[in-house]
Amino acid sequence: MIGPGSDSARRRALGEFLRSVRARVSPQAAGLPAGARRRTPGLRREEVAQLAGISVTWYTWIEQGRDVSVSAAVWSRLAGVLQMSRAERHYLFELAEATDPEHGRETLEQLPEGLQLCVDSITVPAYILDRSWNVLCRNSLMLELFSGWPDRDSQPNLLRFMFQDEAARALVEDWEARAQRVVAEFRAETASFAEEPEVSALIDSLLETSPVFAHWWTRQTVVEREGGSRAFIHPDKGRVSYRQMTFHLAIRPDCKLVMLLDEAD
Template structure:
């Protein structure tokens, strides 16, 4: 069984590396020498840049770059992949695809988060009949609809800067509203650690974590446990002031146009 799993992983890795090599060859062929400051008058048998030119512009050896295009099993640093993305003039979707194939975190991803949510995404949230909201990488609430506002009995509108983590760990109303608050709080910390891992060194993420560690012993306790889990769906229960309990299925989507954000819906 273990051997079969290892063979499957090896085959998947080989397929991914071949796809990476094919992608590099394809985008290299479309980059003109003039666009990267090279003389345009030289006669070329094939369009685009030569391998040695890409290697020189990226500060790596020709042999090493050739191995990348051949799909060999070699490792590259995030900085090298970032230089390749720049030299090959990749657009955002292509850059994301490159780093996914390389199984590497983009050092530039999300470094300058957008302050406001595009209007069409906010409109999307308001068109959903179930409670729904959008969170950024710090779990700030960028958009919410009326059903969500009713479910949370006025939050997030009563906060000047609504943030789901601040609500859970600093607002006393959360302990009354969220059924099994202790269990949910533990999982929320592990989900946020997984969510913010690629941005752990960013000032906004560091500031939020520092604030929560100072304000909440519960957050600090679970944060120091280093537990990491994916944000998953499942049953979410809320207890209202009237005494009734409402149950919802949580579904989370990553937004293609804002990969630093996610849409959360609570379906009854």
């Protein structure tokens, strides 16, 4: 893995990756005429640049590993022109240290097959959140802990539950402290894509409807999402406590699996 401070090595790796992918894309696959026989396979630099709508010089500099500023939109066009797979596209944006504008557009129906079954097989409360903290799937233990939420919500979102549903204040122990932490975690996680329509609409809605969210959002506090003790006051079971663990999914990097482990274990 290319570590912090290795910008030149990262740019070289990015250029080498682009050259490798470019070499495997035929002109016909890119919608270009085959033309005369080529000495090297794949697309030429000028063809990639033309299809992506950028200058040949600029694209050449990218492949050469020079320090040039490239927008996320340009990276997205290059990924499309070079017909990258999802894994390759993710790798490209990781090397480019940019946020893929296509992330977050997947729907629940497009979640990888078997993911719900995996969550169902977990023996503690568990659920999957996308980067807007929409609940994409959950197991029955999570449903029981949250007294029927999120199934009673057509588009369950953990932030909306926390700040717009009165049930959250009764369920979450020390709600005020947790609310402060949740806002700071969400700000940290969404820093690079807070202006995207879905995320910005969620933030605007919470600013309008929740004075507590608005108070902490304007404080600009940022903290990392971390595990730790999570306590709830369940209407039937009384006080229950868990240790929260969060994992990002390799098959959907924009999503995270949250598990609540019984602290008694």
